[in-house]
Amino acid sequence: MKRIVVLISGSGTNMQAIVEACQQQRIDGEVVGVISNKANVGGLEKAAVANIPTAVLSHKDYDTREAYDAELLQLIDGFQPDVVVLAGFMRILTAEFTQHYHGRMLNIHPSLLPKYRGINTHQRALDNGDKEHGVSVHFVTEELDGGPVILQARVPVFEGDEASDLQQRVHAQEHRIYPLVVQWLCSGRLKLTEKGAELDGTLLGPQGYAAD
Secondary structure, three states: OEEEEEEEOOOOHHHHHHHHHHHOOOOOEEEEEEEEOOOOOHHHHHHHHOOOOEEEOOHHHOOOHHHHHHHHHHHHHOOOOOEEEEOOOOOOOOHHHHHHOOOOEEEEEOOOOOOOOOOOHHHHHHHOOOOEEEEEEEEOOOOOOOOOEEEEEEEEOOOOOOHHHHHHHHHHHHHHHHHHHHHHHHOOOEEEOOOOEEEOOEEOEOOEEOOO
16 A cells, blocks of 8 residues: 655645545555645644644745755655655745655646646637646656656536536546546556656657557
């Protein structure tokens, strides 16, 4: 059973999906800690209900990104994690931090990477007149939202959609694919190599698994 630490900044719905998958034995692991950079967010309440230890480390208490990440790293490592999952953790991470968890840290991003790195992805997709939108799970590397993509899910964009419509559609897919990728990593099927992300020894393409 792999030890999983989840980092959040908000409602924690993806964290909850992963916790439930662990409870249902769909993931060979257990969420042993949930850390937020913001106090009093819904994700902390969800973790507490599930009897998962929580911690809050506010970035506002640190003068530099490097100082915050150094403290965050120590906090995470106190849980002795095998896997670190970013689930709506709204922080840009330093190179030292990402290197420490190389091959062990996942992120989920609400766009079909490499499209729309950063924020406001749903509105950007609408502004550009995209016919489809989606979500990507990827390994975390030094490059913002630039690590090898593992799995994507696509959703249609309908005429008259607003950003909130796309967000709801994407969230539904997030809760399906993120636990699956976490299981791949916990079970040893998924690895980050010098060439990129490999599943069952096969190198994944730029859009991850089953891009078609």
